Amino acid sequence: MLDGRSLVRRRAGLRLWLSCLWLGLLGTVALLAPWIAPRDPLAQDLFLGRMPPFWLPGAEPGFWLGTDSLGRDVLSRIIHGARVALLVALIAGSATCLIGATLGLLAGFLRGWVDMVISRLIDIWMAFPPVLFSILLIAVLGPGLGSIIIAIVVIDWTRFARVIRAEAMAQGAMDYVASARVAGRGRIGTMLRDILPNVLPTMVVLLTLEMGIAVIVEAILSFVNLSISTDDPTWGSMIAEGRASIHQAWWVLVFPLVTLFLTVLSFSQLGEGLKDRFDPVLR
Amino acid sequence: MSFLSIRDLSVRLKGGPPLLRRVSLEVAAGEVRGLVGESGAGKSMIGKAVLGILPPSVAVTGGQILLDGTDLLALPPAERRRRIGALAALIPQDPLSALNPSHRIGPQITDRLVDILGWTRADAIARARALLDEVQIPDPGRVLRAYPHELSGGMRQRILIASAFAAAPKLIIADEPTTALDVTVQKQILRLIAGMQARHGTALLFVTHDLGVVSKVCQRLSVLYAGMVVEDTTVAAFFAAPRHPYSAALLAATPKYTDPSAGLNPVPDAVIAAIRAEVAAFDRAAKHG
C-alpha cells in the first residue's frame, strides 16, 4: 500500500542529504576560493567582454562560464560571491536567532509588562515593509558587511521572537515548569534550564530558514546597489548586471541565479528536513 | 425476504489484524435488530460497511452485503453510493459533530431530497417541517433557519433522527444514538426512535453496548466479540436463557439498578479465555482455509 505520507517521509531523508551536499560543497568552495577560482574575480579585460560559456561558439578558453560586460570571469566571481553569501548567512542568521529568540523567550515566559512591551514592538515592526526597511537602513548605515548584518537582524528578529514567544508560553504553562519552580529555581534559571532545551529544535529549524533569508536579503541589497561595493563580487550585483544585459549575455544572469536558487532552496529544505526529524509524531 | 442480508463479511485493518470475522446477520423488512458487544467488538464497523463509509485504513476482504437483494460490494462505487443513499440512512452517535457548523439546519435535512432525489425545494421543506413536528421540536420554522451551535444536544439528536427518516429509507442504522446524551434525555430519544420506526415501518439495525436498551426496542439481536458473531437469537429467548457463556456473562454483568446491594459482576476470566480461544481457532482455520 503506497501512502502519500510515506512518500514524503522518504523524501525527507533525501532532501536532508541533498541540501547538506550542496551546502557542504558551497562551504568548501567558499573556504578555498582564493585557491580554486581560476581567475581574479576583479580583473577586467574589455576585449574579453561578454564571452559565452565554454560549450557555445565564440567562447574564450579558461573562462568556463563566460564573462560579463567588463570581461570578468563569471565562474570566479560566483566562487568568491559564495564567501560573502555564506558569511552573511552564518553571522546574520545566528545574530538574528540569538536576539530574536532571547526577546521571544523573555516575552513568552516572563509575561507581564515585558511581554506587553515586546509584543507591541513586534506589531510596530511588522507594519514595516521589510525590503524597504532594509534598504533604508543600509542607506543610513552605509555599505559594508557589518551594515548588512545589522540590517538583517533589525528586520527579521520578529520572525524568531513571535514563534519562540508562542512556544515559551506553551511550555511555561506545563507541569514540569511548575515543579521546577516549586523546587526553588529562580525564573531566569527555569527559563534557561527547563524551557530553552525544549524550544531549541524550533530555533535550529528557524535558524536554517533565516540563513537562507539572509542570503536573499544580501542579494536583493546588492541588486539595488546598496550592499558591499560595486566592485566586490556578490551574487546580487552579478544578477543586477545580468538583468541589464539579459538579451546580449544571458549567462551573466543565469549562473549566479541558479547558484542562489540552489542555495536558498537547500537552506529551507534543510530546515524542513530537520523539522521532520525533530517531529516526534512523524517518527 | 430479509431486507438486509450480511453474509460472511470479513474486514481487516490494511496491513493489520482482522476487525470483522465472517459476520453474518439478517434484518427483515420492518424489523428491529440489536447489535451488542463491548467497545472494540466491531459493531460500528458493521454499520459503516453497510453504509459504505469504512475508513480508508480498513478494507473488506470477503463476503456479501445484500441490500434489497443486490450485493453492494459487487457494485461500482457510484452505483453503490446511489443505492445506499436511496434505501438507507444513519442516525449518528455524536449530535455535536454530526451537523455541519457552517450550514443552517434546514438544508442539512432537505439537501439529499433536492440534490439526489430530485424533489422541489418547496416539497422538501414541507417534509422537513412535518418531520420536525414528528420528533416534537417546537417552532420548526425557526429551527430550520438556525445554526447547529444555537441548539442543545438533545435537540440536535432529534433533528438527526428526523433527517434520517427524511428520504423514507427502508433501513436505518442507529449507531449508539443515545450514548452521547444526558441520561435524562436518553429515555425520551429511545422512545422517539422506537415510535418513528413503528410508524414508518423502517427496518432498524440498532448498535449499542447497552443490553437494557436492546430489551426495550429490539426484536432480535446479535452479540459480537472481537468481530465474531457469538450469538444470534430473539430478544425474548436471549433474556430468558442465553446460549453462549459469553452472552450469559454479559447479561449477568448488567448492573441491577433496582437492587443496590447486589455487587458488580464482571465477565469472569475463564469466559474471556474461552472466547479468546474461539477467536484464535477461527483465525487459524481462516489461514488454512
Next chain:
Amino acid sequence: MPFLRAILVRLFTTAITLAGVAVIVFVVIRVVPGNPIAMMLPPGATDADIARLSALYGLDKPLPAQFGIWLSGVMQGDFGTSITTRQPVLGLVLGRLPATLELSLMALAIAVLLGGAAALAGTRARGTRTEGAIDIANGMALSVPDFLWGLLLILLFGVLIPVFHISGRVTPSLDLPFTTNFYLIESILRLRLDLTADLLGHMFMPALALAIPLAAIIGQLLKQSLKEVMNLDYVTLARTKGYGETHVILHQALRNAVLPTLTLVGVQFTFLIGGTVIIERLFSYEGLGNMAIDAVINRDLPLIQGIVILFAVIFTAVNLIVDLLYAVLNPRLRHA
C-alpha cells in the same frame, strides 16, 4: 455594546502602531550621513545656499520639533513636500498607490486560484502518489522568495519564450484616456479591452512572481485543514446520503476548512505587499515600491516618510479586513 468597545480598542492599538512606525522612520532617516540638501544642489553651491534650503525644509531644527511640525502637518493632510520633485508628498504617493494596489490584488487573486486548486487537487488525490508530488512542488515553491521567482520568470517568459512583457506597466507608445491611476479597472469599465490586454501582459509576470510563495502557503495550509475536516462526522454523514467525493469536499468541507487559513493568509498578504518594493524594481513597474527605492537612494526624506507610513496604513488595514472577514464568516461569532 461590547462590539463597539472592541472596535475602539482596535483603533487605539492601530494608532499606537502607526505612531510607532512614524517615530522610528523619522528617527532612522534623520541619522543619515550626508546632507540631502547638499546632494541636491550643484557642486558650486555655497554653505549659505545649503543653509537656506535646509531652513526651508526645516532640517535645521531639533528632532522633536521637526517631528511635531510634521505631525501637525499630517493632521491637516499635509505630508510635506518631496525634496527631489518639489511636489506635495501626499499627491505623489497617492498617485502611485493604484498601480501597486492593482498589482497586489492581482497577485492575491492568482495565489488564491493556484493555491486553492493545489489544495483541492491534493485532497481529492489524498493517499496517492499525486498528493506526494503536489506536496513536493508546494514545498519548493514555498522555499523560494518572490525575488528569485521574478528573475526566473524574466528569463523564461521574457527572454526564452517572450510571451509577456518584463518591463513597465504599459507600452509607452500607447495613448491612455484614463482619469484615475487605476488603469486596469478603468480600462475594463471603459471597455477598452485592448488596453486591458496590454496592461495584463505587463502585470502578469510581476504578479505571478509575487503570487507563487503565497500560493504555496495557501495550498499547504488549506489542504491540511481540508484533510482534518474530511474526517469529521458531518462529512461522513453526507457520504451516506449518496454524495460523491467532489461534492463532499466542495460543499461540506471547504467552508469549514477555509476559516483557519484566513488569518495566516492575511498576514502573508501583507508580506506580499511588502514584496512589491523589489518586484516593481525588477520589472521596472511604476508603482509605490519603485518610487520608494528611488526616494531612499536620493535621500528624499519627506517622500520616504510618506511612503513608509502609507505602507504601514495598508498593512494595518489588511489586518483589520481579515479580522472582520473572519467574524463575518464564522457563524458562531456572528450570533455571539
